[in-house]
Amino acid sequence: xxxxxxxxxxxxxxxxxxxxxxxxxxxxxxxxxxxxxxxxxxxxxxxxxxxxxxxxxxxxxxxxxxxxxxxxxxxxxxxxxxxxxxxxxxxxxxxxxxxxxxxxxxxxxxxxxxxxxxxxxxxxxxxxxxxxxxxxxxxxxxxxxxxxxxxxxxxxxxxxxxxxxxxxxxxxxxxxxxxxxxxxxxxxxxxxxxxxxxxxxxxxxxxxxxxxxxxxxxxxxxxxxxxxxxxxxxxxxxxxxxxxxxxxxxxxxxxxxxxxxxxxxxxxxxxxxxxxxxxxxxxxxxxxxxxxxxxxxxxxxxxxxxxxxxxxxxxxxxxxxxxxxxxxxxxxxxxxxxxxxxxxxxxxxxxxxxxxxxxxxxxxxxxxxxxxxxxxxxxxxxxxxxxxxxxxxxxxxxxxxxxxxxxxxxxxxxxxxxxxx
Numbered sequence: 001x002x003x004x005x006x007x008x009x010x011x012x013x014x015x016x017x018x019x020x021x022x023x024x025x026x027x028x029x030x031x032x033x034x035x036x037x038x039x040x041x042x043x044x045x046x047x048x049x050x051x052x053x054x055x056x057x058x059x060x061x062x063x064x065x066x067x068x069x070x071x072x073x074x075x076x077x078x079x080x081x082x083x084x085x086x087x088x089x090x091x092x093x094x095x096x097x098x099x100x101x102x103x104x105x106x107x108x109x110x111x112x113x114x115x116x117x118x119x120x121x122x123x124x125x126x127x128x129x130x131x132x133x134x135x136x137x138x139x140x141x142x143x144x145x146x147x148x149x150x151x152x153x154x155x156x157x158x159x160x161x162x163x164x165x166x167x168x169x170x171x172x173x174x175x176x177x178x179x180x181x182x183x184x185x186x187x188x189x190x191x192x193x194x195x196x197x198x199x200x201x202x203x204x205x206x207x208x209x210x211x212x213x214x215x216x217x218x219x220x221x222x223x224x225x226x227x228x229x230x231x232x233x234x235x236x237x238x239x240x241x242x243x244x245x246x247x248x249x250x251x252x253x254x255x256x257x258x259x260x261x262x263x264x265x266x267x268x269x270x271x272x273x274x275x276x277x278x279x280x281x282x283x284x285x286x287x288x289x290x291x292x293x294x295x296x297x298x299x300x301x302x303x304x305x306x307x308x309x310x311x312x313x314x315x316x317x318x319x320x321x322x323x324x325x326x327x328x329x330x331x332x333x334x335x336x337x338x339x340x341x342x343x344x345x346x347x348x349x350x351x352x353x354x355x356x357x358x359x360x361x362x363x364x365x366x367x368x369x370x371x372x373x374x375x376x377x378x379x380x381x382x383x384x385x386x387x388x389x390x391x392x393x394x395x396x397x398x399x400x401x402x403x404x405x406x407x408x409x410x411x412x413x414x415x416x417x418x419x420x421x
Contacts, residue, residue, distance in 0.1 A: 008202065008203050008204070009123060009127060009203075009204050009205065010124075010127065010136075010139075012198065012199065012202050012204050013120050013123050013124060013140065014139070014140060014143050015143075015195065015198070016076070016116060016120050016195070016199075017120070017140040017141075017143045017144045018143040018144065018146065018147045019116075019147070019191075019192075019195065020113060020116065020117065020144055020147075021143065021144035021145055021146065021147030021148045021151070021267075022147035022148070022150065022151045023083070023109055023113065023188075024052075024113070024144075024148070025145075025147065025148035025151045025152065025244060025263055025267060026151045026152070026155060027048055027049055027052055027106075027241075027244075027245055028148075028151075028152055028244050028245045028247070028248055028260075028262070028263030028266075029151065029152045029155040029156065029159075029248065029260040029261070029263060030048055030102075030155075031045050031046065031048050031049070031245055031246075031248060031249060032045070032248045032249060032252055032259050032260055033155075033159065033160075033177070033260060034048060034099065034102060035249075036174070036177075037097055037174040037177055037178050038097060038099040038102075040099065041386060042249055042382050042385060042386050042391075043379070043382040043383050043385075043386045044099075045249065045382070046245070046246075046249075046378050046379050046381070046382035047103060047379070048102075048103070048106060048245075049241055049245050049374055049375060049378045049379070050375040050376070050378070050379045051103045051104075051106050051107045051110070051375070052106045052107065052109065052110040052374070052375070053110060053237070053241065053371050053372060053373070053374035053375035053376075054107075054110070054372055054375035054376075055106075055107050055108075055109075055110030055111045055113075055114055056110060056113075056114045056117075056368050056369060056370075056371035056372055056374075056375075057369045057371070057372035057375070058111075059110075059111045059114040059115070060114055060118060060365040060366070060368040060369040060371075061362075061365050061366075061369065063075070063079075063114050063115040063118050063365065063368075064118055064361045064362050064364065064365030066078065066115065067115065067118060067119055067361050068361050072119040072120075072122070072123065072361075073119075073199065073204050075115050075116075075118070075119040076115070076116055076119050076120065076199050076204075077196050077199050077200055078115055079112045079113065079114070079115035079116035079119070080112065080116065080192050080193075080195050080196045080199065081112070081192075081193075081196060082108060082111050082112030082115070083108075083109055083112030083113065083116075083192050084112075084189045084192040084193050084196075085108055085112075086105050086106070086107075086108030086109035086110075086111070086112060087105070087109065087185045087186075087188045087189035087192060088185070088186075088189050089101065089104060089105035089108060090102070090105045090181055090182070090185035091182050091185065091186065093105050093181075094178045094179055094180075094181040094182045094185075095178075095179070095182070097174065097175065097178040114368060114371075117368050117371075118361070118364050118365050118368045119364075121137075121349055121364055121367075121368075122353065122360050122361070122364050124136045124137050124140055124349075125137070125349055125350050125353050126360075130350055130354055131282050131287075132281070132282050133287075133346075133349065133350035134277060134281045134282070134287040134290065134343070134346040134347050134349075134350055135277060135278055135281045135282060135346075137345065137346035137349060137350070138274045138275075138277030138278045138281065138342075138343065138346045139274075139278055141270070141271075141274035141277070141342065141345065141346055142271055142274045142275060142278065145267045145270035145271045145274060145338075145342070146267075146271055148244070148263065148264070148266075148267030148270065149264045149267040149268050149271060150264075151263075151264075152260060152261045152262070152263040152264040152267075153261055153264050155184075155260060155261075156258060156260045156261040158180070158184060159177065159180045159181065159184075159260075160177075160258070160260060220359055220362040220363055220366055222418075223356065223359070223363065224412070224415040224416070224417065224418050224420070225351065225352055225354070225412070225413055225414075225415055225416065226352050226353070226356070226363045226366055226367070227366070228352075228408060228412040228413070228415065229348050229349075229351060229352030229367060229370075229408065229412070229413065230352070230366045230367050230369065230370040231370070231404060231408075232344075232348055232370075232404050232405050232407070232408035232412065233344075233345070233348055233352075233367055233370035233371070233373070234370040234371075234372060234373035234404075235373055235377070235400070235401035235402075235404040235405060236341065236344045236345065236348070236373065236401065236405055237370060237371050237372075237373040237374040237377075238373030238374060238376065238377025238378065238398075238401055239298065239337065239341065239373075239377070239398040239401040239402065240337075240341045240344075240374070241373075241374035241377070241378050242377060242378050242381050242395070242398060243266050243334055243335075243337035243338060243341065243398075244263050244266045244267065244338070245263065245378060246334075246378065246381060246382075246391075247262045247263060247265070247266055247331065247334045247335065248260055248262045248263060249391070250331060250334060250391055250392075251327075251331055253391050254310060254328060254330075254331065256327075256328075256331070262327075262331070262335075265327065265332075265335035265338075266334070266335050266337065266338035267338060268335075268338070269335055269336055269337075269338035269339035269342070270338035270339065270341060270342045271342075272339055272342070273338070273339045273340075273341070273342020273343055274342050274343070274346075276342075276343075277290065277342065277343045277346055281343075281346075287346075287347040287350060287351060288347070288351070288409055288413065290343040290346075290347045291343065291344060291347040291348065291351075291405065291408065291409035291413075292406065292409040292410065293343075294340050294341065294342070294343050294344045294347070294405065294409075295340075295344075295402045295403070295405040295406035295409060296402075296406070297339065297340035298337060298340035298341065298398065298401070298402040298405070299399055299402045299403075300340075301333050301336045301337050301339075301340055302333075302337070302395055302396060302398045302399055302402070303396075304329075304330075304333035304336070305330055305333040305334055305337075305392065305395045306330075306392055306393055306395060306396055308328075308329035308330045308332075308333055309328070309329055309330065310328040310329070310330060311328065311329055314329045314332045314333075330392060334395065337398075340402075344405055347409075348367075348408065348413075349367065351408075351413040352367060352413070353367075373401075377397075377401070380397070381394055381395075381397060384397065
């Protein structure tokens with residue numbers, strides 16, 4: 001496809017990936033915020049991530065069939081419309097400060113994101129050579145995680161500008177804080193509606209695949225590289241969300257102020273990782289090598305979380321010269337997980353979808369369903385942390401996640417038949 005035709009779709013998909021990141025990584029700020037105004041414990045607060053990410057599991061396969069009927073472009077428009085409805089539901093939720101309504105709104109947002117992710121990720125894989133797909137996805141990741149840097153900072157500035165700590169709030173303060181959510185989500189709904197028009201009248205081409213009767217007659221579960229890729233993604237999204245969405249709770253546990261902005265540190269390291277992916281893949285680093293390196297770094301940083309203290313030496317070394325707020329060493333290692341995680345998603349997608357043809361929508365849906373890891377694993381993390389009373393050591397459960405990613409990088413992505421497993 002000529003570059004002239006590729007660039008416009010890439011720009012449109014880039015805008016959508018920025019949106020994905022903004023909506024998704026607002027959860028890191030919403031968790032300690034809703035914990036305070038709805039009087040929740042750590043385990044209850046992590047239901048924010050559960051309902052948001054479980055929507056991917058519930059809706060992914062139905063949405064893949066919708067895409068097959070409507071096409072990828074119309075599927076994106078439908079996804080944006082569903083997200084707009086979820087944003088509007090935040091208005092009555094904020095008025096009533098009802099945690100159940102907040103959860104319902106988050107589930108609807110997650111459902112809309114499901115169809116958008118199912119439709120948009122194959123675009124990035126298919127708009128160019130498969131060998132450089134991880135590089136293209138890394139570009140999208142820069143936008144996605146760049147939004148993740150902006151979202152917590154903007155949330156903290158707009159909602160908590162005159163409140164340093166979320167501890168011991170009065171009933172009147174809680175009501176006032178909840179009402180501050182209304183205007184931002186009205187603006188978000190209007191932006192989503194505008195994006196619907198952008199996609200509708202754009203020159204975004206419909207994806208077409210050559211027919212392969214032998215492949216189409218098979219179940220998607222007969223493709224081990226897709227199924228095993230989904231398992232690896234399940235554990236990846238779980239540890240990604242644990243890093244991004246629990247760092248605020250962990251900071252609060254250590255008595256830090258302005259914890260709703262801590263997710264931006266995780267996202268900053270992810271942006272750095274994506275930038276390296278753009279520069280190094282595929283010229284200097286293969287997709288398989290990037291995946292292997294990510295898993296090893298993740299395990300190293302997790303042991304850093306558990307073994308380090310609350311001193312600020314590592315944080316000062318990394319960015320103390322810049323005037324940026326420094327973090328305790330143990331929190332810094334949680335933030336560094338963002339760097340380890342950055343290239344996992346871009347590497348697994350092209351490895352898993354290669355050669356699927358007409359089954360690409362179903363394969364994409366299966367990979368999207370794996371986002372359920374972001375619902376289930378943080379909830380397990382929260383329960384273990386709550387019961388044990390030792391949040392720092394609980395991060396070691398992430399080692400299991402990286403071991404599965406390591407297996408996919410070493411062997412699983414090469415398996416073409418279950419007989420080879």
